[in-house]
Amino acid sequence: MSTQFYADAATYDRLFPGSEQAVAFYRAEARRQGGRVLELGCGTGSKLIPIASDGRPCTGLDLSADMLAAAARKADARGVQVRWVQGDMRGFDLGRTFDLVVIAANSLLHLLTAEDLVGCLRSVRRHLAPGGRLVLDVFNPSVRALALADGVRRRRDALSFVDPDRGLVHVDVADTYDAATQVTRGTWYFSTESEADVVVAPLEIRCVFPQELPLLLTLAGLRLVERFGDWSRAPLTADAPLQLCVCAAD
Incomplete structure (x- = not known):
């Protein structure tokens, strides 16, 4: 986990200002699913706070206390209620289930081993409500x-x-x-x-390659429902920038 890189939340926000298309995609997924939303590796809340502003009960988990403090300030400034939790996405227990779990902006790729990746996905599986979905995006390796x-x-x-x-x-x-x-x-x-x-x-x-990702999901008791290559929901191709995945419990 590259904790030092994410120690300064203000610098992170300037370096990675976020994508309006990504925010719109995840807000649409939250509207489609309804219910409670959990984001793992939530950072400073650039995606979760807009979802919460739509009236969704939201929880954000991140390893960095500095990131969570910045997220809380941003949420307060917008008058939005979010439950912020400091924790490790490799293994967590929040004592509740969620209708939508989000792992956005390559956050999953900070888990460097297959064991850590599967551990995270198994924790997600335990936190999915019946009919719940995991939605994640990772880059498509070139x-x-x-x-x-x-x-x-x-x-x-x-x-x-x-x-x-x-x-x-x-x-x-x-x-x-x-x-x-x-x-x-x-x-x-x-x-x-x-x-x-x-x-x-x-x-x-x-890197997680396109043929590898479904196998990791299967090991965690999840399955791939849909996979896109960009925020417009275009099909995944060899040259697509993203693997944008919608997953369900097996």
Whole structure:
């Protein structure tokens, strides 16, 4: 788990401002399911707070206390009630079931081993109400992109953001891909115009390939109901950016 990378909630929100399409998709899924919603790896609540604003009873679980504190402030500012829980998605017991469980924005991929992935999915299975659904999104791995992870530090211009105190922040990333474990291990460097490497943070993230994901779900007592390749619900193809999955109890 790359806890250091997520220690600063404000920087995270500037680095990953979120997708309006993703929020709209998950709000639509919550409307379709009805009832209670749980998000694992909820971060600062960018998806869960809009769902809660629609009147859904919502719970957000995250490992980072800083992320949860930021989420609580954002929810309070919008006048929205959400139950925030600090916990580990690899294994949890919230004492209730949910009609919709969400694992968004590659959060599942912070679990680096098959054992951790199945443990998380089994916990989800135990928390699903009858007729409940798990909806998750993970990136669709590109072998061409993984081959470029050669450990060389490179500027990621698309990730640059403005910090109100530091000004423009540039992001460099150096990463390598371990095919045996399917894990990309990287170091992220944040620099301003006047100071290099203000923050240096490691990040590890796993790949889950399209033929692997249904097997992991089966081991956890879940099954794939629908799978899309983008937020418009287009079919999953080789070049699709996402694996957007709707799952049910087996």
